[in-house]
Amino acid sequence: MTTALAPASDIESPRALPQLLTYLRGPVGSIALMLAAVVVIGAISVGPAFFSASNVRIVGVAVAIPLIVGVLASFALLAGVVDLSIGSMVGFGAVAFNQIVASGVNPWIAAGITVVLGVVVGSINAFVIVGLGAEPLAVTLGMLTLLRGVCQAIVVQAPPTTLIEPLYDVTQGTTFGMPTLLLIGIGLTLVAAGVVSKTRVGRKIQAVGGDPRAAQRAGISVVKVRTVALIVSAVGAAIGGIFYVGQLGSASNILGTGLEFQIYAALMIGGYSITRGGVGNPIGALLGLLVVAGITNILNVSFIDPDYLDLIVAVILLAAVLVDRFRGGDAFE
Amino acid sequence: MTTPTLTADPAAPRPSARTARSDAGSRTTVRDALSIAAVWFLLAAATTIVRPDFLSSQSLLAITFTMAISGVLSVAQGIVVIGGGLLDLSLPVALVVSAWATVTLLGAGIPDLIAVLCGIVSGGVWGLMNGLIIVYGKLNPIIVTLATGFGGLAIMMIGFKSAQIPSGSALRAFGLGQFLGLPNIFWPMLMIVGLAGLAIAWTRWGRRLTAVGGNPQAARARGVSLRRVRLATFSGAGAVAGIAGVLFASVTPSFTPNAGASYQLIVIAAVILAGISLSGGKGNFLVLLLSVGFLSTIPVSIAFFGLPPAFALIFQGALLIIAVGIDGFRIKRGAR
Numbered sequence: 001m002t003t004a005l006a007p008a009s010d011i012e013s014p015r016a017l018p019q020l021l022t023y024l025r026g027p028v029g030s031i032a033l034m035l036a037a038v039v040v041i042g043a044i045s046v047g048p049a050f051f052s053a054s055n056v057r058i059v060g061v062a063v064a065i066p067l068i069v070g071v072l073a074s075f076a077l078l079a080g081v082v083d084l085s086i087g088s089m090v091g092f093g094a095v096a097f098n099q100i101v102a103s104g105v106n107p108w109i110a111a112g113i114t115v116v117l118g119v120v121v122g123s124i125n126a127f128v129i130v131g132l133g134a135e136p137l138a139v140t141l142g143m144l145t146l147l148r149g150v151c152q153a154i155v156v157q158a159p160p161t162t163l164i165e166p167l168y169d170v171t172q173g174t175t176f177g178m179p180t181l182l183l184i185g186i187g188l189t190l191v192a193a194g195v196v197s198k199t200r201v202g203r204k205i206q207a208v209g210g211d212p213r214a215a216q217r218a219g220i221s222v223v224k225v226r227t228v229a230l231i232v233s234a235v236g237a238a239i240g241g242i243f244y245v246g247q248l249g250s251a252s253n254i255l256g257t258g259l260e261f262q263i264y265a266a267l268m269i270g271g272y273s274i275t276r277g278g279v280g281n282p283i284g285a286l287l288g289l290l291v292v293a294g295i296t297n298i299l300n301v302s303f304i305d306p307d308y309l310d311l312i313v314a315v316i317l318l319a320a321v322l323v324d325r326f327r328g329g330d331a332f333e
Numbered sequence: 334m335t336t337p338t339l340t341a342d343p344a345a346p347r348p349s350a351r352t353a354r355s356d357a358g359s360r361t362t363v364r365d366a367l368s369i370a371a372v373w374f375l376l377a378a379a380t381t382i383v384r385p386d387f388l389s390s391q392s393l394l395a396i397t398f399t400m401a402i403s404g405v406l407s408v409a410q411g412i413v414v415i416g417g418g419l420l421d422l423s424l425p426v427a428l429v430v431s432a433w434a435t436v437t438l439l440g441a442g443i444p445d446l447i448a449v450l451c452g453i454v455s456g457g458v459w460g461l462m463n464g465l466i467i468v469y470g471k472l473n474p475i476i477v478t479l480a481t482g483f484g485g486l487a488i489m490m491i492g493f494k495s496a497q498i499p500s501g502s503a504l505r506a507f508g509l510g511q512f513l514g515l516p517n518i519f520w521p522m523l524m525i526v527g528l529a530g531l532a533i534a535w536t537r538w539g540r541r542l543t544a545v546g547g548n549p550q551a552a553r554a555r556g557v558s559l560r561r562v563r564l565a566t567f568s569g570a571g572a573v574a575g576i577a578g579v580l581f582a583s584v585t586p587s588f589t590p591n592a593g594a595s596y597q598l599i600v601i602a603a604v605i606l607a608g609i610s611l612s613g614g615k616g617n618f619l620v621l622l623l624s625v626g627f628l629s630t631i632p633v634s635i636a637f638f639g640l641p642p643a644f645a646l647i648f649q650g651a652l653l654i655i656a657v658g659i660d661g662f663r664i665k666r667g668a669r
Contacts (some may be wrong), residue, residue: 128380128654134661135611137420137475138601142653151648156641253403261483275473307490314484318466320477331471333549333559 018066020320027271027280030323034269034316038294046301051059053177059147060182061172063293064183065240065247067185067286069190070263072236072287078196079229080209082275084140084260086237089121091256093241095151098251099215101159107167111242118238121147122231137274144260148207148253155253167246179245185286192282206228209277265313266292269320276330291316362617365608369620371626380634389635390514399629400583401518404427405577406596406616407603408529409570414604415533416566417546417613419474422465424574424600425593429489431456431578432588436498445503452582453575458501459485460571464564474567488610489590497587507581515516518580523622524577532617542566547614603628604651610660 013288014310041048043234050054069086076083100110123142131134173180196202207215208225237256245251264274272280283299325331380387408425413421415500423429435452438443463481465475498505510517519526533539544552545562585592607624631652634646 124654128658128661132658132662133665134654134657135605138605138611138657139654141598141601142650142657144650145402145646146650146654149643149648149650152643153641191415214350216565217371258396261479263479272474273473274479275475305491307487310487311484311491313408314480317483318472318478320481322470327469330473332467332473333471 004074008231025325025329028284031270031284032091033293035287035291035294038298039284040289042294042298044234045298047059047184049168050298050301053089053194055301057174057179057299059290059293060179061247063289064179064185065103065243065268066179066259067182067186067289068243068262069236069240070285071185071189071261071269071282072239073233074192074265074267074272074280074282075205075229076226076233077264077272077274077278078205078209078280081226081230082140082264082274083125083138083233084137084264085143085147085265086240087124087256088120088144088151089234089237089256089273090241090244090259091151091251091253092121093118093238093245094251094255095154095241095253098159098162099154101162101164101245106180107164109213113237114238114242119233121238122234123227125234126227129230130223146329148257148328149252150154151255155251159250159252161250163249164246167242168249171246172245181247181315189282196281198327205252206278209279213277220223258279262292263289265317269313269316271320271324273330281325334542339533340585340617356423361393361608362620365617366620366623369623373623373630374648374657376627376630376634380637390480392633392637394511394516395633396626396629397519398516399511399632400515400625401522402577402581402584403596403603403629404522404622404625405525405580406600407607407621408525409573409577410600410604411607411609411621412529412570412573412617413474413566414540414545414611415611415613415616416542416562417549418467418563418570418579420601421460421463421478421567421570421595421609422475423459423478423485425597426482426485426489427456427459427571427574428578428581428593428596429590430459430574431575432484432582432585433489433493433496433578433590434594435504435579435582436496439504440497441560442455447577449504452579456575456578457568457572461564462566462573463566463571467567468560468563473597495587495589498582498585500586502622503585505593506582508585516584518584519523519578521576524616525573526622533618535614538565543614562596572588598649598653599625599628601612602649602656605653606656606659608660610664 015245046055054153069090073083075194083166096117097114098109100113101107105113107119121143125136125140128134129138154167168178171181172182197206203217204220205225207218207220208222215225241251244255248255251257266288267280267285268274268288270284270286270290292309292313295312296306298304299306299309341528399591406428409424409427410421413419419594431452434455435448438448438451443451463474463478466472466477467480470477498508507517533542541552541557541562542565543554544557545566549559551622581592599643601620603624604616605611606628607616607621609621629647631648632642635642635645635648638644
């Protein structure tokens with residue numbers, strides 16, 4: 001939605017035009033064009049109701065938690081270590097937080113414990129992947145299954161319901177007419193984008209993801225960067241779980257199932273890769289998630305079978321990685 | 334299975350290098366086989382001590398029943414991994430595509446044999462589609478099969494909510510039957526594991542597969558067409574997944590499009606536990622059979638221990654993490 005403003009702003013300064021063109025040719029540019037296309041399709045097929053405050057809020061609420069989880073998980077992708085376990089980690093975080101709060105513990109302490117659990121899971125992932133040198137995909141697939149098993153072992157019957165007022169206000173409330181949680185997510189995205197593109201830390205992460213050996217020779221600690229990235233990813237998922245409890249008032253043992261694929265599909269559409277590091281920008285992650293959320297919304301409003309969403313996402317995903325390859329991305333063979 | 338006719342001569346053997354490598358290879362294979370067999374034995378022994386009634390034909394039936402379908406699907410995944418195709422994440426969908434094709438044709442009154450063949454072919458076509466996208470798009474197989482798995486599942490969800498095998502069909506009778514005290518479906522699995530093992534070791538196709546998986550550049554330099562081998566790898570794996578789908582259809586009275594999802598982890602875990610490294614080029618199907626057997630025993634043991642089924646997920650996940658951890662550590666130490 002912000003992209004509609006982009007062409008208008010470059011008319012003011014003619015020098016920005018070539019810069020903008022190179023930008024549009026990059027991954028963030030093509031995803032911005034795709035988002036514009038989704039908005040146009042939404043405007044045509046749904047009509048003015050697509051831009052109504054209530055509809056924008058629905059999209060915003062739906063995209064906020066995946067955005068927070070996705071932006072923090074994107075650091076692991078950028079560092080070249082995919083973390084598939086985030087879906088179950090969101091579920092585990094939510095279940096743990098919900099059960100601890102239901103047992104009478106202060107919500108702030110419960111949130112602290114949940115974040116610590118995220119750190120523990122992230123550290124285990126990091127130890128096996130970075131310390132022992134195992135394949136990240138396989139390790140985190142194992143962690144995905146393990147944590148889902150833990151969720152099912154903890155929540156056997158109907159989970160307890162919890163209502164935490166301040167958390168409910170954050171997850172369901174609005175600030176300046178926008179969902180508060182979405183503003184938090186966008187703020188986080190902008191901070192993350194700044195870190196990735198403007199700071200030394202960001203360049204280090206990109207270097208590690210792009211070519212770990214070269215980064216090592218340049219004196220960057222690959223072990224440290226990847227360990228921190230994996231912990232950040234797991235903690236992000238734990239925080240996402242806490243927010244889901246705020247939104248839903250409870251946590252079932254299937255919460256977060258398949259979320260990792262939704263998030264990574266959106267991130268890959270936005271220019272990240274789950275098989276090589278060093279590429280992608282948090283802004284792309286935001287736009288990718290908005291594209292998927294926009295399509296979801298169009299399908300919902302038009303009463304179309306939601307199964308079409310996965311089909312459309314799959315096609316866009318293939319198209320996005322193909323475009324990325326034509327742009328000079330890694331070719332397989 | 335597809336045997337591609339390649340124009341170039343088979344890879345020229347380099348005696349000294351080959352024997353040295355296969356010696357080291359067979360030593361790790363034996364070690365893998367022994368360690369998996371030992372852990373399997375320990376699990377069975379521990380379960381027997383806690384619950385002596387574990388040693389019964391009932392548990393044997395349950396274990397071999399689980400082994401059958403996941404075993405065939407593991408062979409499919411094993412072919413992809415050995416061939417350097419990284420992973421095929423869409424295999425569970427290939428299984429359901431084939432099962433759906435089989436039961437639909439059976440329901441339409443098509444003879445069993447033709448329906449079964451069409452089911453297997455539909456799996457092969459699914460694999461060929463993956464292969465074409467991977468080879469001509471030059472895209473990473475993990476991402477491609479993630480997307481096609483996603484999309485394929487969505488198409489099936491749109492197309493049907495659940496599918497039933499006609500209860501009077503010969504295939505259903507086969508699925509319910511037993512032979513030598515074990516489920517009928519166990520025996521085709523054993524045959525496929527054996528055939529795949531022999532094909533890898535003794536046929537030109539198998540040698541090409543391991544050559545391309547181990548070192549694609551070297552294989553290409555010797556005149557092996559990467560494209561054809563890759564296409565054959567993914568279609569062959571798809572066809573084997575198609576066989577798994579037929580077996581699945583024969584034992585499942587009714588299934589939903591998502592029915593294959595539960596096999597994803599156990600199959601990948603079995604392949605990695607069997608020492609079939611994701612970097613490709615090596616693997617032994619006999620070890621794979623052991624690892625499938627071990628992983629299939631876990632849920633049965635969990636049930637005998639009186640633990641809820643969720644613990645099977647915890648154990649299988651933890652095992653996968655430990656197995657890849659050990660594998661990674663071994664490679665890292667070897668590289669130094």
